[in-house]
Amino acid sequence: MTTYLVTGAGGGLGAITARELAARGDRVVLAVRDPARVTPPPGDTEVRRLDLADLASVREFAAGWSGDLDVLINNAGVMAVPYAKTADGFETHMAVNHFGPFLLTNLLLPHLTGRIVTVASGLSRLGKIQLDDLNWAHRRYSPVRAYGQSKLANLLFTQELQRRLTEAGRDVRAVAAHPGVARTGLDRHFGRVSAALVKTLYPVIAQKKAEYGALPILFAATEDVPGGAYVGPGDRSGGRPRLERQRPDHELARELWEVSARLTRR
Structure with missing residues (x-):
């Protein structure tokens, strides 16, 4: 029996992912x-x-946590929320979408035997990593770009994590996945921040079942995909997920890891 840990499993894609894994008998x-x-x-x-x-x-x-953990699925996240800081002084997107999963993964690594799946987003392309201002203290805050930065951080984290696992000789894989445009409650703040995005995305969201958005996550967690892979949806109708092309930035990934380790006191 495989043991899975799914964060943010109280609703949305996390709940669907947990349900489907449990139905397999895991x-x-x-x-x-x-x-x-x-x-x-x-x-x-x-x-x-x-x-x-x-x-x-x-x-x-x-x-x-005690005992082995086969698969960690870093699914929990927030999207396009108003500016706020956590008790640790982090901007909310970076706290929930990156710093929290970064620390959790590192602390659970001694228990992990299979893989780490981190849920990113196609909107990572809107993100820009500003290492000296990850928490938006000196930039004009944009909820969408803050979300994009945190999702780009997910991809860079996966790249650097896989490099470190390989270097350490660990038979554990780090994989990223994104759901495409999925109909969940995560997008409820978009109407406040980007009318253009709402007009573009909502007709697509309305046609897509949330279950389809979970397919790339399940694929990344259960299929034989290589470490460092990025899994995306096959189409809007539940087609077989596929590996996405990436442009790795190993230097930026290493620098982000070092800053993240310092800020989380890892």
Whole structure:
């Protein structure tokens, strides 16, 4: 039996991913901010508390993990939210989408035996990594670009993680995936920040089932894909996911890792 840990599994793509993995007969741990509000899917499932916006919560969660973990799915995220800082002083997108998963992955690495899947986004192309201002202290804040930066960070994190795993001789793979345009509650803030994006994306969202968005995540978690791969949707109708082309930036990935390690006190 394979053990999966899915973050942000209380709703959206995380809930679908957890449900489908449990239906296969695997053990699934759902990591959510408020366990009292989550009913786990049928099967060998368990709900545990994890708030990725709070590094203390991340450390507590990791300290409570015992035994092997086959697959970690870094799915939890926020999208296009208004500017705010977490208790650790991080901008919300970077805290939840990057710094929290970065610390969680590193703390759980001794337990991991299979792979780490990190959920990115096609909107990573809108992101720009500004290493000296990752938390938007000196730039004019843009919710969409802040989201894009955090999702680009996911891709760079996966690249550098795979390099380090290979260098260490670990038989663990780091893989990224993105759902394409998926109909979930994650996009509820878009109407406030970008009317143009809403006009472009919502007709597509309305036609696409959320289950289709989970397919690349499930593919990355269960199929024989190479370390460092980036899995995307096949089409809007649930086609077989496919590997996406990437332009790795190994130097930037290394620098982002070092800054992230310093800021999270890893």
